[in-house]
Amino acid sequence: MYLAQDEDTIAAISTPPGEGGIGIVRISGKDALNIAQTLFVGSRRQDLRSVPGYSLHHGLLLDPDSHSVLDECLVSVMRAPHSYTREDVIEVNCHGGRLSVRHVLEAVLRCGARLATAGEFTKRAFLNGRLDLAQAESVIDIIQAKTDAGLQLAVQQLHGKLSTRVELLRQTLQQLLALVEASIDFSDEDIELISHDRISSELQSALAAITELLAGAQEGKIVRDGLSIAIVGKPNVGKSSLLNVFLEEERAIVTPVPGTTRDTIEDYINLHGVPIRLIDTAGIRKTDDHVERLGVERSRRLIEQADMILCLFDTSVPWTEEDDAFLDMIRKKAKILVLNKIDLPAQVSVHDVLSHFSETVPVFQISISEQLGLDELKQEIVDEVLDMPLESVAVTNVRHKQALTQTQKSLTHAENSTSAGMSQEFIALDLRDALQHLGEITGETTTEDILDRIFSTFCIGK
Structure with missing residues (x-):
């Protein structure tokens, strides 16, 4: 380079x-x-x-x-x-x-x-x-870290957690490519420096290493960039109260009057190391009030954009058409069903709510007023988005994930060519592509355009 x-x-x-x-x-x-x-x-x-x-x-x-x-x-x-x-x-x-x-x-x-x-x-x-390049990108991650967990991952990247593993993988593939190219050069002399079986074994080991790196990429992205969660439901089910509980402050106005929240309210919380943008939405219902109707429309847009939905239901009142209406809006979204007001006589059961879903959906029963089930709900949110411990995460950057995915595709092509007994020229071509994509992570192979795009996100004094 x-x-x-x-x-x-x-x-x-x-x-x-x-x-x-x-x-x-x-x-x-x-x-x-x-x-x-x-x-x-x-x-x-x-x-x-x-x-x-x-x-x-x-x-x-x-x-x-x-x-x-x-x-x-x-x-x-x-x-x-x-x-x-x-x-x-x-x-x-x-x-x-x-x-x-x-x-x-x-x-x-x-x-x-x-x-x-x-x-x-x-x-x-x-x-x-x-x-x-991966270490350089971690500098801005340290500056912009939203939680202790995000900061810890960024510091680990600065100290080479990902770079070391990528470099070991590059060295392995470079050695493999050298043997494959030597076999091609000496093919006329009927000398096989490396067999197809050994090539296959080396490729499978490399693919396993990449799969392991990619396994925590989603968790890494969430801890680095955060997660947006919209609290939705019909009016007066406790959405603003739940927001206040999460924030541990009276951020939203709470009254017994349905439709009090007419605009969205947003704030960040740190939930077990995961930065979360919580969005309190206006209650979903048909209304003739122009201002409230604008709030409902904005809620619909935010529901589409959110990473996850907390669907709030009031179990102390019967199921209504308003509940059905907003269910249609969230069917394709990642969601947790939250049944509030369990301290009051129940008019709706867990079975009643789940009967409206064909898929398995996590459901929690809480009472905001009595502080029941809230810690369990917070843990469920974290469990839903993190499938592995953060100590195992090495990839936090979308650019790194894309480069590893492309490397994986190239090595899979090479493995398929090896299994089919194809000429080693095809295997060498795929190995070169894999090395090109791996080099993009650490900057061994990069361009001015890529560098300009990366460093433009930094502050001027850094």
């Missing part, structure tokens, strides 16, 4: 916008030390160009034109190749006000640095061999 590399010295603000104790301006590139020295007057008159790496220096930062003091600061010096980008890196630690950080960055840019693009520091870390 060869990718053209920009040799500009780049700079950006690396701390979030707003007021804070410290603001950091990061500089990376061959002129980083010279630019910093132009602006910096050390308390001990030290020259940043001659100080050792991993050192911190106190002083003043001066405007390059007027020589007025911009701020008092601490300057971190990290020398290539022992830095995040493997280039010379300077981090100016100044006061964290909006103006002070911006003025420091502007001064750095006037001295010859270029404003970094989104994710450019991490892109340089990848291009300089500091990180592979």
Whole structure:
């Protein structure tokens, strides 16, 4: 792989916008030390160009034109190749006000640095061999992690949990391809360097390894990206009350009057490590009220978009046509049936509700007012979406899953060719395709377009 590399010295603000104790301006590139020295007057008159790496220096930062003091600061010096980008890196630690950080960055840019693009520091870390592409992607996952479990998975990716397994698989397939190609080269001399049986055995082992990686991909995606769950039902069945219970706060207004919720209410919760976007929808019913009707229509759209549905029923009142109406909307969705108000005399049984479904559907009986069955319901939600322990998950990124799926297809083609006794040229072709797709995960095989798409999701200072 060869990718053209920009040799500009780049700079950006690396701390979030707003007021804070410290603001950091990061500089990376061959002129980083010279630019910093132009602006910096050390308390001990030290020259940043001659100080050792991993050192911190106190002083003043001066405007390059007027020589007025911009701020008092601490300057971190990290020398290539022992830095995040493997280039010379300077981090100016100044006061964290909006103006002070911006003025420091502007001064750095006037001295010859270029404003970094989104994710450019991490892109340089990848291009300089500091990180592979899967590890580079984990950086933004760490920044954007919504739960402790998501953060833990992202840190494991940064430390090479997936990359190590992919690299071992690549080495195995490269060795297999080398033997297959050697057999092709010596085919005229009637020398078989590797038999079809051994090729088949190696391919089956590789396919088993990929299957194991893909097994936790759905769980990884859920922990990384989260899950949207819509709470649906006819009016006054307890949807807003259930939302408040999950959020542990009075987020939604609750009254005995049907149709109180006229718009959707959304919020995030952390459920056993799974980030969940909960959506309280307007009660599904026919209504002449224009505002309520708009809320019902919006609820219908959100039901279509949700990953899972919590279908709420009030067991203290008889089954009605309104219950039938919204059941038709959710038949094809992943769902959990929730029977509320079991503390009151029952007018509807579990059997009555399940009789409207031909498939097996999980059902839970709860009482929101009496706090009955709620912990079991929360656990069921997690059990429904996570089929394996998170410790076994290695794939969290859709791009990685797609590359592994393509690798799996190529190896399956190779295995079919081997079983059919076809020429080893066909097997070699499929092995090359498999290696191409595997290389996309770690960046051994990639393009500028792919890199631009990945790093555009980063913040500018990272």
